[in-house]
Amino acid sequence: xxxxxxxxxxxxxxxxxxxxxxNINIAVEKGSFSVILGPSGAGKTTLCLTIAGAVPxxxxxxxxxxxxxxxxxxxxxxxxxxxxxxxxxxxDYETQLVTMTVEEEVAFSLENRGISPEKINLRVKETLxxxxxxxxEKELVTSLSGGQKQRLVLASVLATNPKILILDExxxxxxxxxxxxxYRLLGNLNREHDITILVVEHDIAAVLPxxxxxxxxxxxxxxxxxxxxxVLSFMAxxxxxxxxxxxxxxxxxxxxxxxxxxxxxxxxxxxxxxxxHQFLQEEANKNA
Amino acid sequence: xxxxxxxxxAYKNQSPVIHDISLTVGPGEFLAIVGRNGSGKTTxxxxxxSLIKPTKGNILFQGxxxxxxxxxxxxxxxxxxxxxxxRQIFHDTVAEEASxxxxxxxxxxEQTATxxxxxxxxxxxxxxxxxxxxxxxxxxxxRLTIASALAMQPKMLILDExxxxxxxxxxxxxxxxxxxxxxxxxxxxxxxxxxxxxxxxAQRAIVMAKGHKVFDGPVSELFQDTLQLNNWGLIEPAALKxxxxxxxxxxxxxxxxxxxxxxxxxxxxRNNYA
Numbered sequence: 001x002x003x004x005x006x007x008x009x010x011x012x013x014x015x016x017x018x019x020x021x022x023n024i025n026i027a028v029e030k031g032s033f034s035v036i037l038g039p040s041g042a043g044k045t046t047l048c049l050t051i052a053g054a055v056p057x058x059x060x061x062x063x064x065x066x067x068x069x070x071x072x073x074x075x076x077x078x079x080x081x082x083x084x085x086x087x088x089x090x091x092d093y094e095t096q097l098v099t100m101t102v103e104e105e106v107a108f109s110l111e112n113r114g115i116s117p118e119k120i121n122l123r124v125k126e127t128l129x130x131x132x133x134x135x136x137e138k139e140l141v142t143s144l145s146g147g148q149k150q151r152l153v154l155a156s157v158l159a160t161n162p163k164i165l166i167l168d169e170x171x172x173x174x175x176x177x178x179x180x181x182x183y184r185l186l187g188n189l190n191r192e193h194d195i196t197i198l199v200v201e202h203d204i205a206a207v208l209p210x211x212x213x214x215x216x217x218x219x220x221x222x223x224x225x226x227x228x229x230x231v232l233s234f235m236a237x238x239x240x241x242x243x244x245x246x247x248x249x250x251x252x253x254x255x256x257x258x259x260x261x262x263x264x265x266x267x268x269x270x271x272x273x274x275x276x277h278q279f280l281q282e283e284a285n286k287n288a
Numbered sequence: 289x290x291x292x293x294x295x296x297x298a299y300k301n302q303s304p305v306i307h308d309i310s311l312t313v314g315p316g317e318f319l320a321i322v323g324r325n326g327s328g329k330t331t332x333x334x335x336x337x338s339l340i341k342p343t344k345g346n347i348l349f350q351g352x353x354x355x356x357x358x359x360x361x362x363x364x365x366x367x368x369x370x371x372x373x374x375r376q377i378f379h380d381t382v383a384e385e386a387s388x389x390x391x392x393x394x395x396x397x398e399q400t401a402t403x404x405x406x407x408x409x410x411x412x413x414x415x416x417x418x419x420x421x422x423x424x425x426x427x428x429x430x431r432l433t434i435a436s437a438l439a440m441q442p443k444m445l446i447l448d449e450x451x452x453x454x455x456x457x458x459x460x461x462x463x464x465x466x467x468x469x470x471x472x473x474x475x476x477x478x479x480x481x482x483x484x485x486x487x488x489x490a491q492r493a494i495v496m497a498k499g500h501k502v503f504d505g506p507v508s509e510l511f512q513d514t515l516q517l518n519n520w521g522l523i524e525p526a527a528l529k530x531x532x533x534x535x536x537x538x539x540x541x542x543x544x545x546x547x548x549x550x551x552x553x554x555x556x557x558r559n560n561y562a
Contacts, residue, residue, distance in 0.1 A: 255556070
């Protein structure tokens with residue numbers, strides 16, 4: 001097992017002494033799909049910025065403990081050096097857009113790395129196809145909708161072939177279809193290209209089919225980090241952030257509470273439909 | 289209260305983005321506008337607010353035609369909450385921010401203070417009255433923009449995707465607030481992608497697709513045609529999908545996960561499974 005992202009006893013304050021992250025210990029395996037959960041103000045965005053190196057290199061502040069990303073000690077490295085391995089989509093994605101047109105935007109980071117124009121053209125085409133923006137190459141970035149801008153930022157990041165992808169609420173401006181297709185894309189990148197993915201997402205139902213690990217933060221502290229099943233059960237049993245439990249799991253937990261039956265850890269609606277169908281059929285046969 | 293008559297809208301020298309929309313909104317309604325990114329939802333609300341003018345057709349508010357109206361006049365009656373709260377916050381404290389609207393409308397300082405206090409209490413921001421708005425979390429900023437709208441005592445509130453970027457707790461709080469406001473008589477027009485939110489609070493839904501109004505009716509009817517839902521880029525709530533697939537066992541169709549859970553538990557009890 002290789003660890004791609006490791007935080008050891010990490011604490012951070014933008015301004016001393018108010019700790020935004022408090023003694024965090026997290027290990028993210030290489031090639032895994034992890035989701036950071038927690039109410040607003042839990043420290044989720046700061047955690048993303050820490051892994052990208054913006055904390056402390058850009059924001060300053062005071063910190064304690066160690067952060068290693070792809071084997072690099074972030075404190076001893078630079079944001080520029082980390083960006084060769086880590087691609088980041090910020091919560092405030094509009095701040096990442098710097099050029100006039102869509103294709104210039106995707107080409108920008110590649111040009112900065114000295115890649116040949118032929119290769120850049122090819123890569124721009126590939127990544128725009130991946131995020132569903134083919135045909136928009138010449139459009140002005142300012143004319144795009146919020147959802148399109150969010151996908152453009154992802155395309156610009158994917159074009160650099162990052163080994164680790166950090167995404168802070170990447171679906172906040174997307175419609176339900178866009179959200180589903182974005183996570184399908186991230187799921188594929190994770191499984192087929194072994195890219196480590198760490199995402200902040202409020203909509204647990206959207207990431208449940210793909211996630212290996214849930215990391216639950218509250219008030220700057222790590223509350224629990226484990227498989228999605230175990231974290232969701234923990235949230236329900238300990239009454240922590242229960243509002244975020246997706247409808248599918250609300251149903252499962254309620255049924256289990258009122259029966260002796262234990263259902264399997266549903267990831268998708270189809271899992272629930274199949275199992276409930278089988279269960280109700282068996283019970284109907286028994287009573288027939 | 290509000291009427292759109294065959295409204296078209298196009299940006300200069302471009303093809304129309306809103307095609308022939310007619311609709312009426314009665315007082316006290318809770319209406320949701322849904323549809324894909326780019327389907328014209330936000331443009332429609334901007335037309336209602338008089339921020340842009342129809343290229344064809346009329347918009348009437350309480351019988352008066354809006355083209356003769358300015359956004360400032362509309363703001364006397366309709367509170368508008370932008371998708372991005374940063375776009376409408378410009379004062380140094382939360383209380384000052386919420387006071388701007390009623391002060392502009394000519395209310396006395398005493399009246400303004402009362403309205404602001406009520407609005408901050410309704411949105412759970414009383415404790416933050418002296419805070420610097422830009423230091424608030426996104427959820428708090430969103431509630432501040434709602435408070436600023438409420439402080440102007442609007443008859444109607446338009447909210448453009450108010451739950452985007454909100455955590456589940458804030459979403460639940462917002463849902464409760466909107467239901468309460470609606471019960472107190474405020475007409476609410478909610479642009480949203482959140483089908484669970486829609487089924488939990490709206491009575492009526494309008495679906496926009498490529499600038500056209502393709503559905504206008506009760507929320508319960510909206511979810512009946514799953515094929516059309518897919519065509520419009522809408523995803524049915526989990527409870528509805530599950531209850532429909534298990535209808536053969538006598539489950540009634542519902543969009544509410546609580547109702548589905550109760551029905552299933554009752555079914556287990558009836559059959560002595562539990």
